[in-house]
Amino acid sequence: MDEIYNYLEELEDFLGGTFHQDIRSPEEALDEFLNEASLECFISTIKGCEMFLNSHLTKQKKEHIIQNNVEVYFPAIALNPLEWLNKLVEKMKEGVRTKYKNDTW
Numbered sequence: 001m002d003e004i005y006n007y008l009e010e011l012e013d014f015l016g017g018t019f020h021q022d023i024r025s026p027e028e029a030l031d032e033f034l035n036e037a038s039l040e041c042f043i044s045t046i047k048g049c050e051m052f053l054n055s056h057l058t059k060q061k062k063e064h065i066i067q068n069n070v071e072v073y074f075p076a077i078a079l080n081p082l083e084w085l086n087k088l089v090e091k092m093k094e095g096v097r098t099k100y101k102n103d104t105w
Helices: 002-020 026-036 041-053 060-071 083-101
Strands: none
Touching: 002 026, 002 060, 026 060, 026 083, 041 060, 041 083, 060 083
């Protein structure tokens, strides 16, 4: 139970701290995160997102958690919350590969 709580808490902190009401767009918020985060932070965030996406929570529960922690209007981006988070993880992985192309992780 603690493991579920830990990655959910970390996920909620990441989503709420990055995709909050003061962002101009989700893309700009992600770019800011990619520019400022350390490699350790990237790895931890990606791992937490993947644990959440692969968890046994229902699709509805996952979407509810995402929607309650971000200021993103999903109809405007033509994605549901889970699709958006999956794309976000892929963009983070690409950002890490680009930023740390000479490092192995």
